[in-house]
Amino acid sequence: MASVAGEHGFELGSHRLLAEGELAAFFGDSLIGTTFRDNESELGYFAKLSGRAATLPFTYSARAEYYGRDFRPNGAVITPNRRSWDFRANWRFDSGRRLSGRLQRFTSSVEDATALDNHVAGVTLAGPVAIDFLPGL
Numbered sequence: 001m002a003s004v005a006g007e008h009g010f011e012l013g014s015h016r017l018l019a020e021g022e023l024a025a026f027f028g029d030s031l032i033g034t035t036f037r038d039n040e041s042e043l044g045y046f047a048k049l050s051g052r053a054a055t056l057p058f059t060y061s062a063r064a065e066y067y068g069r070d071f072r073p074n075g076a077v078i079t080p081n082r083r084s085w086d087f088r089a090n091w092r093f094d095s096g097r098r099l100s101g102r103l104q105r106f107t108s109s110v111e112d113a114t115a116l117d118n119h120v121a122g123v124t125l126a127g128p129v130a131i132d133f134l135p136g137l
Contacts, residue, residue: 007020021047022046024073026043044067048061048064059089062085063084064085082106085105097125097126097128098124
């Protein structure tokens with residue numbers, strides 16, 4: 001296996017950004033289920049852009065990953081034969097509450113005829129909650 005990775009922080013207008021990425025190549029034997037495959041090669045990549053507004057309590061990130069069917073390095077924490085997209089945003093209120101949102105798309109078995117798309121969306125409101133009718137909480 002060989003890979004090259006890097007990150008670069010920069011500013012764009014009033015936003016502080018961090019770009020991260022890795023391109024990896026796998027060369028070797030793999031085991032898929034009970035099938036042993038000799039001398040396989042495959043590529044994988046990861047890219048992420050995250051940022052925050054300098055004058056607002058707002059953070060965000062966008063991430064993309066792809067790992068081919070035979071990308072199976074020993075001990076790696078990735079899912080082979082999968083493509084994923086992930087978008088997240090957070091707003092922190094003065095009260096300490098935080099509103100978070102996410103959109104995700106995963107395609108499993110991306111290199112097979114049985115590719116399966118999964119879409120996830122979510123919103124979370126977290127932080128201190130005042131319950132006036134229960135003293136001490």
